[in-house]
Amino acid sequence: MTKGDADCRETLITVATPLFAEKGFNGVSVREIAGYASVNISMISYYFGGKEGLYAAVLNKQFAVLKRVAEINTMESDPLKKFELYVRATVARYRKSPYLLRFYTSELTNPTPCFATIVKPAIQGVVKILQETFADGLSHHQFREGLDPTDTALALAGMINFYFLIEPATGELVDHSPERDEELIQHIMDIFSKGVLK
C-alpha cells in the first residue's frame, strides 16, 4: 500500500466515523461519505468492499482501544490496583474517543452484524479480565467471600461507564469536566474498595 492509498483509506474512516455515530448505519449513504471525504465514490468499494466494510473498519478502530485493557495484567499485580487502572483506562478512552459511547450503546441496543464479530468480543474481553482480577483477589482472601466475580465486575464497569452515558442529562447537577476526573476516579475506587475488601 502506497502512502496515498493509506491516506485515502484513513480519510474515509475519519470522515465516516461521526456520520455513522450520529445517523446510524442506515442513516448514512456511501455517496454522502464520499462527498464529505472528497473522494470518488468507487473508493469505498475499492478499499472496503462497500458500506458494510467501511462501517466494520470504523467499529474495529473504535473498539480496538478496549483490547488495551489487557495491558493492566502486565502493569500491576495487585487486584485492587488493577481495577483502578481499568477505571483510569475507561476514563481516558471516553476522553479520547468522543464517538465511542454512541457506537457502544447503539450496537448494544440495535445491533448490526458487526455486533457479533467486533463489539461483543471486545466487551467480553474486558469483562473477562475484570472477572479474573476479582477471582484472583478472592483466592488471595483480599475480597469478601460470597461476592460473585461477574456481578462485581459489571458493578464496577457500570459505575464508570454510566457516568459518561448520563452526562448530557446531568451536566447541571454535577461537574463532568475532565479537570474533575481524578476526583471521580478516587470516589468510585473509594466506594468500590470499601464495598468489596474484607
Add this chain to the structure above:
Amino acid sequence: MTKGDADCRETLITVATPLFAEKGFNGVSVREIAGYASVNISMISYYFGGKEGLYAAVLNKQFAVLKRVAEINTMESDPLKKFELYVRATVARYRKSPYLLRFYTSELTNPTPCFATIVKPAIQGVVKILQETFADGLSHHQFREGLDPTDTALALAGMINFYFLIEPATGELVDHSPERDEELIQHIMDIFSKGVLK
C-alpha cells in the same frame, strides 16, 4: 374523547413504540406507522399534529415510569432502604418496558428536541431524589463523610442501569434472567452499602 378516539390514539402509540425504538426518529415514516396500525395516515396529524408529536407521546409514556421513583419517599424513611427501593424499581422498569433502554440511550447519545423537554427532566428528577436521599443519610451520620451525594447517586444508578445495557454482550458470561434479579439486587446493595456506610 370517545372510546374509539382513545383506542386509535393508543394503537398509534403502541405501534410506533417499537418502530421508533428500533429505527430511530428519522428511520420511521408516518406512512409506515399508519400502515402497521391499520389507520388512515391523517389520524397521526389529527391526534398528534405530526410525527414529532407522536414521537413525543411515545417518549412521554416511556419516561412517565421514572416519575414513580418519587414514590420511594412516601414508602420508606431509611435512606439505605430507599436506595434498595430505587434499585428494585429500576429492575422492574426494564423488565416491564423492553424499549425503554433504547430510547434512553439513543436520546442521551443522539438527542432529538424531546431530550430537553421530556428525557432530561425525567432523568434529573430521579438523580435529585437519589442525591437528596444520600444527603439525608449523610446528615444523620449514616454514611461516611467525604462522599459526594451526586457522584454516589450516579455510582448506584450506574451499577443497576449498566447491567441491563450490557446484557446483549455478556449473556454467555452471566445469567441475566429475571429469576436471578433478587440475587442481583442483593449483590448490588451489598457492595453499595458496605461502600458507603460508616
